[in-house]
Amino acid sequence: MEQQDLLTIPILDRWNGLTMEELFKGVWQLPKKPLHELRMSKRVLVNGEESRFSDVVKSGDVLSLPLLAEKTTHYVRDTAPIDVLYEDDHILVIHKPSGIDTHPNDLAQSGTLTNRVEAYLASRGKKEDALFVHRLDRDTSGAILFAKHKFIHRMLDKALQEREIKRTYHALVHGKWKKSMTIRDSIGEDRHHGSRRRVSNRGQTAVTHVTLLKSSPTFSLVACQLDTGRTHQIRVHLSHYGHPIVGDTLYGGKPMLKHQALHAKELRFYHPFLAKEIVVEAPLPRNWDSFLSELK
DSSP: OOGGGEEEEEOOGGGTTOBHHIIIIIISOOOHHHHHHHHHHTOOEETTEEOOTTOBOOTTOEEEEEOOOOOSOOOOOOOOOOEEEEEOSSEEEEEEOTTSOSSOSSTTOOSSHHHHHHHHHHTTTOOSOOEESSOOOTTOEEEEEEESSHHHHHHHHHHHHTTOSEEEEEEEEESOOOSOEEEOOOEEEOTTOTTOEEEOTTSBOOOEEEEEEEEOSSEEEEEEEESSOOTTHHHHHHHHTTOOBTTOGGGTOOSSSSSOOEEEEEEEEEETTTTEEEEEEOOOOGGGHHHHTTOO
């Protein structure tokens, strides 16, 4: 097997004494199909030697897994450049511009961030699909996490579901936001407008922590962290409290920018294969500069 077909992972102290089956199923929680592929491949190696699922791994061993290259999506590749904020053998963090979708809605669609990441990975000899871990709305910019292979994608997807991936957004809003606060108003659908959401007692629980960063009489910069992930949550909550996001005309913002001034500023998460916290920041859009210069 060529070296490029192998994913090599040093065994961490916390995995010492586990069988490979316990590691794959219990710790990584791989689904049935990749588990079956690994078992049938006969190409799972520990320290370069073929191993069985019943074998025990030790701290310091090197596990090698075949990157089975069968693709499931075949997204169109878009060679437009991407802004890479962080990259290693397992993940990519990309600076998504506003105005493009995170992923295609069908196999024929191109022009999304995923199409661009597909082309970027293919140009570096990667055979697997670009796997986004989370999404950003079309008009939201900032840091977005991609997995390079299905093994870490499965682990990061679980971390996302358990709220272990922390995301901080910055928003430029109309008016003078007075103080930091936590918003706990439930959010539901707006029956008068199909694409809008609204604060509703009958809606789903929604919690947004808002930190005031800078302000002026006309605009404010706030940081938002979410305990829940409702559709348009930040946009709805900020608008409900009388401070719509600049450019967010759907929720009352003035069209002073082409896209809403909502930006995924920071990603913070634990890297399961490097055993350390990763913190990545995406710089604020340059078209915010004239607004930010007014703030104190």
